[in-house]
Amino acid sequence: MLDDDWAYPVRVSDLKQWAYCSRVFYYQTCLPDVRPTTYKMYAGREAGQSEIGREERRSLRAYGIVAGEREFDVPVRSARLGLRGEVDMVITVAGTGEVIPVDYKLTRIAGEPFQLQIAVYGMMLEEMRGVAVTRGFLYEIPLRRAEEIKIEKRLRAKALRAVEEMRRIVEREEMPMPVKNRHKCMACEFRRFCNDVV
Numbered sequence: 001m002l003d004d005d006w007a008y009p010v011r012v013s014d015l016k017q018w019a020y021c022s023r024v025f026y027y028q029t030c031l032p033d034v035r036p037t038t039y040k041m042y043a044g045r046e047a048g049q050s051e052i053g054r055e056e057r058r059s060l061r062a063y064g065i066v067a068g069e070r071e072f073d074v075p076v077r078s079a080r081l082g083l084r085g086e087v088d089m090v091i092t093v094a095g096t097g098e099v100i101p102v103d104y105k106l107t108r109i110a111g112e113p114f115q116l117q118i119a120v121y122g123m124m125l126e127e128m129r130g131v132a133v134t135r136g137f138l139y140e141i142p143l144r145r146a147e148e149i150k151i152e153k154r155l156r157a158k159a160l161r162a163v164e165e166m167r168r169i170v171e172r173e174e175m176p177m178p179v180k181n182r183h184k185c186m187a188c189e190f191r192r193f194c195n196d197v198v
């Protein structure tokens with residue numbers, strides 16, 4: 001780990017892996033050398049970058065916003081939550097000053113992990129900028145569609161529980177139990193390290 005990683009041990013983007021199987025998160029974070037950069041990961045980064053180029057030329061209509069300022073690849077940190085990350089885009093709405101995180105995604109399947117990620121970005125922006133963040137957007141690159149996510153109490157609580165558990169795994173370097181749904185193991189790149197799954 002780098003120095004910065006010790007102060008902020010959990011990356012927001014790891015929420016998706018953690019939600020899939022907490023052991024995948026463990027392998028990636030506590031034993032990072034076991035995982036090469038896969039084509040899928042590389043393609044995801046490339047798609048995000050080219051989407052920024054398009055987004056800069058687009059209006060904010062997809063988000064139902066008339067005017068606002070856009071920032072891209074915004075670094076976020078929270079010592080309180082032990083989290084670090086980078087928001088694909090942050091919109092500051094003209095007139096109201098509302099701050100809205102936007103996360104691009106390659107998949108058409110939204111799912112709760114993506115919502116948790118938006119909630120965490122929202123809470124980190126609140127902490128860093130001293131504003132209330134009540135919503136965010138998931139932008140589906142294949143469909144060019146923005147889905148609004150309300151950052152409400154239930155989602156916040158769930159996101160905080162997830163982050164707490166991720167921090168515990170990192171701090172104790174303790175391998176979690178295998179995933180309950182063993183179908184997931186069939187296609188898992190870490191399968192050879194999990195001797196206790198079929």
Ligand code: SF4
Nearest residue numbers: 021178179185188194
């Ligand atoms: S093989 Fe199964 S338990 Fe092991 S990391 Fe993969 S999904 Fe998780």
